[in-house]
Amino acid sequence: MTAKDSLHIALAGNPNAGKTTLFNNLTGAHQHVGNYPGVTVEKKEGICTHEGNEIRVVDLPGTYSLTAYSVEELVARDYLVNEQPDVVVNIVDASNLERNLYLSCQFLELGVPLVIALNMIDVAEKRGIRIDTEKLSEFTGVPVVPVIARSGKGVNELLKTVQKVSQTGAAPPRTLIRYGADIDEALKDLIPVLEEHKLLGSAYPASWTALKILENDEQIVAKVMLENMKVGQELVDRSETLARHLQDTIDAYPETVIADHRYGFVRSILRQGEVTRITDQDRLYASDQIDKVVTNRVVGPLLMAAILFGLYSFTFNWSGFLVDWMGMCFAFLGSLAESALPDGPIKSMIISGVIDGVGGVLGFVPIIMFMFFGIALLEDSGYLARVAFMMDRIFHFFGLHGSSVMPFIISGGIAGGCAVPGVMAVRTLRSPKERMATLLTVPFMNCGAKLPVLTLIIAAFFPAHQARYMFLATLVAWLVALLVAKLLRMTLLRGESTPFVMELPPYRVPTLKGLFIHTWERTWQYIKKAGTVILGISILLWAMMTYPGLPSDKVADFEAMRQQVVTSADKAEELLRIDQLEAEAGLRHSIAGRIGMSLEPISHFAGFDWRTNIALVGGFAAKEVIVSTLGTAYSLGEVDPEETTSLTDRLASDKHWNPVAALAFLFFIMFYSPCFVTVVAIAKEAGSWKWAFFSMGFNTVFAFSMAVGIFQLGTVLGLG
Amino acid sequence: MNLRKMQTGQSGTIASVKIGGSLGLRIREMGLVPGAEITVTGRAPLYDPVKICINGQTLTLRNSEADHIDVATK
Structure with missing residues (x-):
């Protein structure tokens, strides 16, 4: 079955109306989470099967309205217009009909093929609200199916209705809602103009576009102006006349008058007998009782x-035991590679670049x-x-x-x-x-x-x-x-x-299924989206700290030194000492080392020498790396972050360091560029690399200014 | 009476919502329209935002937003 043949439905509704519960219930584990293009709003898609037919289900972001004021609302309405789902299932919380139907009104205005899923009728009934679904259907002109999303009751009936609606297609938008004489008149002026010039004709019904122009909807007005500047201006002028008139006569804005009339429409439905409230609605529900304690002042x-x-x-x-367990797995892999691979750059890359990198991602x-x-x-x-x-x-x-x-x-x-x-x-x-x-x-x-x-x-x-x-x-x-x-x-x-x-x-009480689905889809997104980038950067950073290697004559020098100590009494200790010196020379020779040294003329204003600089460059990989890199730079070998006594003593006795330099260093570490894993995460959450780069640059400049301030002031005051 | 000035436990009917733009729409979208019955059910520990009950649901809004709403109290 191709994508075209299968039914395509969109779930829409208020936040907390049970949309996600229904979505989880329909699609189970067959979900795919992505983002809408260009924005960070989550896009959830899934497949469900009904009577042997596959149905593609898209969960739109929960919204209270369809204005251009929030990303979620823009995304939702753009999806409905551009992707044209076969049927829109509008989940309506039966225990709060008034506000939920306000959104339904706007789907009716947009003229999409609609089915109302009346959710939580059980809760509503407990609160004494009885709803006549047939009458509700009659007044809105769309099918209404009662469901209980949590238990899945009514879902089968809902899918049957959806299929029926998809075959008959959408009823043409009827004029259900009156917005008062002034606005209705303005609409009557705008609609023929829009129809005549076929403005946004294919995508939106003219009545909807007209309404949006009167609401002064930024996106729609811009689109109309783009298509036809001259006619667009006429329409905007008419809309402004209306706005001025309303301001003068009733001191109100067109968009608020329209909103008030939508509520009027909803209330007229509720008054005409759909709803019977049996008990006093003022009684305190369980939630309010809990809130009395949970949001109490003390x-x-x-x-x-x-x-x-x-x-x-x-x-x-x-999560500690899992972290430790994964750490052990990667350490084991590392030692396996250590013994199985021949010495050389490939081995070093696999252990320090790939295995540590993947370990870093999965850690x-x-x-x-x-x-x-x-x-x-x-x-x-x-x-x-x-x-x-x-x-x-x-x-x-x-x-x-x-x-x-x-x-x-x-x-x-x-x-x-x-x-x-x-x-x-x-x-x-x-x-x-x-x-x-x-x-x-x-x-x-x-x-x-x-x-x-x-x-x-x-x-x-x-x-x-x-x-x-x-x-x-x-x-x-x-x-x-x-x-x-x-x-x-x-x-x-x-x-x-x-x-x-x-x-x-x-x-x-959250459902376990919902909790696990939410946890897993977000975690998987991290592994898939951030993981690959992180692995790449981690290999790059490894290369920066390793290459170019020491020239062969230097290596030969160290080798010669090793030969000399053969005769010495404490041979092992001397050899270790030479290894550490070679590591220091190697680090200084690497790209990271050169960056560190070239930055010294600037960094000394904050009291940092080249050793500190290299450690800070390393800290971009992960902040704890600062400790081990400082160790190498001070020829102490790689210092274990958990066991730093040797380095503590070394720093305390070094003439480059004093309490003022240390304080400047502390402030710099706390506030300079986030580690690159965080930077990647920022890029993913912000939806653009621009902000990720900004946070690297801004934080580093900011931290450096602080460090320089502290170091200079402290030195002048003679605290060093 | 202004919504900001209402005491916890006090009820009333919204008389007017005097603001347009995105905040004005947002307030209306949440059901705070003239004619709606509300009860102030509490305030945050630092007295802002305010918590109100409307149509059997609980809404919160900042005092600065409540300023735009006038209520005819009982």
């Missing part, structure tokens, strides 16, 4: 701290999987919206959104997180500007890989108050991240905050 924040801390330890501690997988499971749990249960509700006052002050708190915590807001899952957690934010500001500032947190470096420096130069300094580092990270967010929102990401008006969904 208990709420404490509980939230406990839950976020729980999410954090679940992500990083519970994050358990953490990401656990994090997404935890987030799915909070999201599906409805708690995440409460976190946003409670935290918004603080984060809004810094130009962020209440939901920003979670990515910050996962990235290391509690020291020891990881920016990679942190960056990926940013996708729970729906407001574009707040989301971008969060994305760019979460890498400032102290992730687990920065900790060994911070510990090393603090142990070497501030040994008296180690715990206090570590705690200060966490506070400084928060402060800087929030202030930079504020700065970005006042400059590059300037603009009104996205309206906070949002629904607190009723608490629900």
Whole structure:
């Protein structure tokens, strides 16, 4: 069966109306998650089989409306217009008909072939709302099928109806909704003009285009102007006349008058007998009772701290055994390659480039999987919206959104997180500007890989108050991240905050199936999309630290030195010493080493010598690499980040280092370019490499300015 | 009475929503239209945002957004 023959349906509806549950129920594991072209909105597709026929199901982003104000809404309506699904299934939450039918109105206006799936009738009935589906169908002019998405009840009947509608095709758009005399008259003026000039004729019904022009919809107005500037201007002029008239007579905007009339239409349906409310609707539902405790002034924040801390330890501690296990697997593979392959560049590349690289990619997988499971749990249960509700006052002050708190915590807001899952957690934010500001500032947190470096420096130069300094580092990270967010929102990401008006969904017990599907699809996306890029860069970085190798005369010199020690008493120790010296010379000779040395004239303003520079270049691969590279650069061999005593002593006694230089170095490490895995993740979440490169450049310049400031000031004050 | 000034537990009917543009539409899309019955059910620990019950669902909005909504209280 070809794609053309199979039925193609789109699921559309309000967030929290049960759209995703229905989608999971229809398609099960046969899902594919991607992105809509050019935007970061998730596109979910799946296949379901009904009476032997395959049906392609697309889950559109949940929206309350079809305006041009949010990416989700644009994506949803562009999909309906451009891809022309055979049938649109509109999931309507029966327990909240009024707002759900507001969206249905807009599908009717667009004239798409529609079936209404009336979901959660069980919940509605418990609340005393009875709905006459036949009458609802009569008034809207489209079939209405009651379903319970969670249990799958009614789904078969729904698919039957969908098939029937696909055969008969869409009923021509009827004029169901009146928008008041002024607007109806303006529509009557616009529609014939649009039809005459066939403006956007093939894609949109003229009545819809006319309505959008009156709503002053940016996208549609731009499209019309592009097709015919002159006629477009006439239409816009007519629309402005209407706007002025409404302003003068009733002090309102056309788009709000239209919205009010849509609600009027919905209410008239509800009044005409579809709905019988049996009991008093003011009674408190279970959700409200839970909220009384969960968002209480005193208990709420404490509980939230406990839950976020729980999410954090679940992500990083519970996944530990899998991380260790994978580490062991890759170490075993490495040792296998070590013994099986002949010495040479190929062997080095396979071990240090490929195996370490793949290990690096997959090493994050358990953490990401656990994090997404935890987030799915909070999201599906409805708690995440409460976190946003409670935290918004603080984060809004810094130009962020209440939901920003979670990515910050996962990235290391509690020291020891990881920016990679942190960056990926940013996708729970729906407001574009707040989301971008969060994305760019979460890498400032102290992730687990920065900790060994911070510990090393603090142990070497501030040994008296180690715990206090570590705690200060966490506070400084928060402060800087929030202030930079504020700065970005006042400059590059300037603009009104996205309206906070949002629904607190009723608490629900998440379904295990839903949790596993959400966890797996997001994890798989990381492996597939980010994994390949990460592997490539990891090989590149390995090559930079290895090539060009030492010239043969230098190698011969070291060989000669080795020959000389044959007679010496403590031979093994001497040989090791020479190996370390050779490694240092090799590193200095490599591309990374040359970059480090060439940067010295600039970096010495912050007190960094070439050794530090090389380590910082290495830190781009992963921050903990700074420790091992510093070890090699100080001819101590590769230092294990877990065991740094030798390096601590070496740094503490080195004349290049002093507490001021160390503090400058600490600040630089905390705030300079994120590691490349994070950079790749940022590129994927932001939908463009532009922002990823920006975060590398901006953070490095920002961190360097801070380091220079600290070093120069400290030196002038004679603290060094 | 302005929605911002309402106390927790107070109910009323929305009299007017005095804002257009994306915020004005967003407020209406969520069901906050003249004639709708609302009850303030709580506030966040720092008194902002405010939480209201409308048509059996719970909505939240910032005080700065609530400023645009006038309510005829009972």
